[in-house]
Amino acid sequence: MLEEYFKSLLNKKLPENLYNPIDYILQQGGKRLRPNLVRMSAKMFGADENAVRNVAAAFEMLHNFTLIHDDIMDEAPIRRGKPTVYKKWNGNVAILAGDALATLSMQEMLKTPAPAETVLQLVNLLGKTCIEVCEGQQLDLDFETCDDVTIDDYIEMIRLKTAVMLAGCLKAGALLAASPASDAEHVYNCGIYLGLAFQLRDDLLDVYADEAEFGKMIGGDIKENKKTYLFLRALNDSSEEQHEKLRFFFSSDNVDFEEKFSAIKQIYSDLDIKAKTESEILKYVESSFDELSQVHVADSLKNELKGWIEQLTFRNK
Amino acid sequence: MLEEYFKSLLNKKLPENLYNPIDYILQQGGKRLRPNLVRMSAKMFGADENAVRNVAAAFEMLHNFTLIHDDIMDEAPIRRGKPTVYKKWNGNVAILAGDALATLSMQEMLKTPAPAETVLQLVNLLGKTCIEVCEGQQLDLDFETCDDVTIDDYIEMIRLKTAVMLAGCLKAGALLAASPASDAEHVYNCGIYLGLAFQLRDDLLDVYADEAEFGKMIGGDIKENKKTYLFLRALNDSSEEQHEKLRFFFSSDNVDFEEKFSAIKQIYSDLDIKAKTESEILKYVESSFDELSQVHVADSLKNELKGWIEQLTFRNK
Secondary structure (H helix, E strand, O other), X not given: OHHHHHHHHHOOOOOHHHHHHHHHHHOOOOOOHHHHHHHHHHHHHOOOHHHHHHHHHHHHHHXXXXXXXXXXXXXXXXXXXXXXXXXXXOHHHHHHHHHHHHHHHHHHHHOOOOOHHHHHHHHHHHHXXXXXXXXXXXXXXXXXXXXXXXXXHHHHHHHHHHHHXXXXXXXXXXXXXXXXXXXXXXXXHHHHHHHXXXXXXXXXXXXXXXXXXXXXXXXXXXXXXXXXHHHHHHHHHOOHHHHHHHHHHOOOOOOOHHHHHHHHHHHHHHOOHHHHHHHHHHHHHHHHHHHHHOOOOOXXXXXXXXXXXXXXXXXXX | OHHHHHHHHHOOOOOHHHHHHHHHHHOOOOOOHHHHHHHHHHHHHOOOHHHHHHHHHHHHHHHHHHHHHHHHHOOOOEEOOEEOHHHHOOHHHHHHHHHHHHHHHHHHHHOOOOOHHHHHHHHHHHHHHHHHHHHHHHHHHHHHOOOOOOHHHHHHHHHHHHHHHHHHHHHHHHHHOOOOHHHHHHHHHHHHHHHHHHHHHHHHHHHXXXXXXXXXXXXXXXXXXXXXXXXXXXXXHOOHHHHHHHHHHOOOXXXXXXXXXXXXXXXXXHOOHHHHHHHHHHXXXXXXXXXXXXXXXXXXXXXXXXXXXXXXXOOOO
């Protein structure tokens, strides 16, 4: 299990104030989506199993580093049902713990038992992923104060902030198996489309999930005036009157939340935003499958990944 | 020039809000101590000149990443006579710019035109340096609220926070030249002792520099109750009465600075702290030279580095 492995990595490391917050976030679990993508891809391409753990751990560490720093920037108090590092300790601890975790991620990748050239490719992939996630996070911050974000801008932002890491995990499996460059690119693109579909599903669930099943508050994005795909699509498709209403509700913090949520939901319903978003998700899933179909391994080996992609992008929670 | 090279690296990169702060700090110059150490070491070991720039740039970028994040943690408004990134923009921009710069540093190292095994050694060195600097920074933060910091604790903190990066720069030259492991270790240790001497000189200059020549305020460490070598040594060597006075002045923010500075300086003078610190610096410089003497290259090739070590550790500003 990854938890035990992370425990062993951090065992007795000092200073405690640096490593305790890292241990805290790595032990929280979460979906472990990225390690699973690495594992599935490595298996599909027939990579050496012994090398998978380092790569899977490296991506999971990179992901958690971004969470620690994002939570400072968003002043987020809770993640996975527990106080964020920033809240449980403080901003300085969270900055430094994130810095160290990003470095540990790279060190983990460097430990991968593979030829030097392969390890270099993997570390390059990790670096490219990390810089693009930073770019995506900056765009996300920029969008908060920008009034003319387009749907294309938004897709580019989530490509960087969310999709490239899922794509990187899938590509890593191809690199580990020394598969042809074209296979590595196709599985990478498969991950990009998966990531876009995954994020749009996230946007959709914020409004249409069953609260009990979803496990977190419905309408959080609307409450925080987040420019999600649903909002931007509604803005794009709206009449002048609807446009003004959307602008009004998304620029005011003083409106009663129930009132705001139901007004927005009514506009979404009038504009058929749910179906439009679902159709967009379907398009991305099809593109993802199309990229996967161009990977040169037996179809039977692709089924596990295909199943996962369907599960992630058509999930209810 | 490194400035031009940094300009070319960042040219037209987007989003601007991510890359402008990075450009801002990299164009400020500073001593460029770390790139110079890489260059001198590479030359001494006879490494390929074409590979030096990437390595030098990588270490300078890593150093500037630590400055950006340290300035948030210290709430420092000014660095190199200009507003810090944290102050000129804000905390979120500084967190993300630092994250991206650390990643760019690794990517820069990966570009080094050298055999794969060498590049892996260099990236490993960079990662080890980065994690140790984080550990040193955490210890520094811990010491702020710790009343029983020993001189040994302090030396360990500055070894991590300051010395390992100088040592890493020197070791990188040996790695680039594929020199024997023992040479790489000796030049690394040479850098550790250089770093310790360098930091003790810094501590000394805070109290005894000529303000005009030093170019910054004298007594800044005393004003901020920083536990420097001088303070810890004084605490260690003091009578009960002096001990109480030191504790009093270093736990109060409400005392008039002139009064505090002159009282502390008097205790330092009574305890001969200046001479004791200078003698400690001399010991470290001798150890540094001793390590350098064990490096297997012609003595004539060591002169430039030796001259630099003397200049850095016996400097007046």
